[in-house]
Amino acid sequence: MKKRLLISTALLLSACSQLPSDRQTAETQLIPPARTEVPAVAEDVVVEDSAVAQAVATDFEHIFIDSDMSFSGTLPCADCPGIHYHINLYRDGRFEARQEYLERSKVEIVKGVWLLEKRNLHLVNQQQTLPAFHFLSNNQLTMLDLSGKPVSSNLNYQLQRESEFKKLDTRQAMLGLYQLQDNLATFTSCRTGDTLNVANTQFHLPVMRQYQQDERYKGKAVIATLQGRRGQDEQQQMLFIDKFEQFWPGAICPDQNTPGKIQGIVWRAEKLTDRYIPQQLNVRVIFDQNERLYGFAGCNNFNGNYKQRSNQLSVQPLISTRKFCAESSELEQQFTRSLQSADRAEVNGDKLQLFKNNQLILQFTPAVN
CATH class of the missing domain: 2.40.128.640 (Lipocalin)
Structure with missing residues (x-):
């Protein structure tokens, strides 16, 4: 009797010891396992350093x-x-x-x-x-x-x-009053009215000699044309001559011109009939008070006599140097022929116009450089 009771008790304890394990297995089968979320890794966005990217960077007026x-x-x-x-x-x-x-x-x-x-x-x-x-x-x-x-x-x-800051090239053609006193030269620009001291460089020495050797000047201010540049920084009041062209005795600055008069102005040729004259040729002429004219035709210097009565004009045959310049000789010949054939001159506004048989053949503007 005792033996049967012990066996029954053992069986009962054995059965009880399996229940928790069986329940856990059942619950595991009924509830699906939870999914583990893996955070996504953000990719790097590269913006190219282009003109578009730079424009976008300034869209807000920056x-x-x-x-x-x-x-x-x-x-x-x-x-x-x-x-x-x-x-x-x-x-x-x-x-x-x-x-x-x-x-x-x-x-x-x-x-x-x-x-x-x-x-x-x-x-x-x-x-x-x-x-x-x-x-x-x-x-x-x-x-x-x-x-x-x-x-x-x-x-x-x-x-x-520019990728780097660049200083300005200040060289330009200039027209103004040159004066030499006690080996100190000044240049007053006709255009701006600024007076600058002329630097004593190698390009200035020939100008000084030509001025000193001409008895007409004798310390007077005379119109000159040249290529020059203003100094920088502490030399802003200095003029550096790169190329001297010529003196124009008897000339005055264009803004001192008496309306209707052609004398005393350095005129730059602008048009030959209906054709514009390339300005780099610097074709110019001046009619002085003594019925003489002289100038530069793009390659050669010329001079001659003229007569003016009211608007009537006659130009005598010109005397010219004889250099040959391939880029300008044809135009130079046309210019000098037209100048000698003119029979009438008019100043209209700031234009000097020469006519032949009532047809416009030459047009000039006052040279400011």
């Missing part, structure tokens, strides 16, 4: 001129192949601009202050008007039209920023 900048490029011109611009913007609010009219030997140096209105750049000078520009990006300017909007055209109206 234009700052916090360093000295140089912009350059050639923009369209109405009556020449183009105008080459070099504009320097200084972080202190100043600007310098060089405008070179291609094939016209005309260079203008303009200085002033810049104003930034949102992304529009205005170059302010009291004497001259310069175009305004719009910053397309920190590295690109485009010209604005008269309504203040970027020019819409198939032509190029954009200037690009």
Whole structure:
């Protein structure tokens, strides 16, 4: 009896010991295992350093001129192949601009202050008007039209920023009053009225000798034409001559011209009939008070006699040097033939016009350089 009871008790304990294990297995089978979420690794986004990326960086008008900048490029011109611009913007609010009219030997140096209105750049000078520009990006300017909007055209109206700041080339053709006293020379620009001291360089010495050897001058101020440049920094009041052209005795600055008079003005040839004369040839003439004329025809110097009675003009056969210049000799011959055939002269505004049989054959403007 005791033995049967012990066996029953053992069996019962054995059965009880399996219940927790069986229940856990059942529950595991009924409840699916939870999924483990693995966080995604974000990929790096690379933005290329391109003109597009730079433009995007300035879409919110983030234009700052916090360093000295140089912009350059050639923009369209109405009556020449183009105008080459070099504009320097200084972080202190100043600007310098060089405008070179291609094939016209005309260079203008303009200085002033810049104003930034949102992304529009205005170059302010009291004497001259310069175009305004719009910053397309920190590295690109485009010209604005008269309504203040970027020019819409198939032509190029954009200037690009130089990779490094570049000093301005200030060389240009000049016309002004040269005077020498006690071996100290000054030059007063007819265009600006500025008086500069002439630096004693190798290019200035021949000018001094020619001035000293001519009895007509004797310490007087005489009109001269030359290629020169103004000094930089502490030498801003100095003129450095790169090439001297000639003196024009009896000439005056164009702004002192008496309306209707042709005498005493250095006239630059602008048109031969309906053809523009390349300005780099510097074709010029002056009619003096003593019925003599002289000038430069693009290759050779010439002189002669003329007579003027009211608007009637007659030019005697010219005497000329005999150099040959392949690029200008044909035009020079046409110019001198037309000058000698003129029978009437008129000053209309700032233009000197010569006619033959009531047909316009030559047109001049006062030389300012």
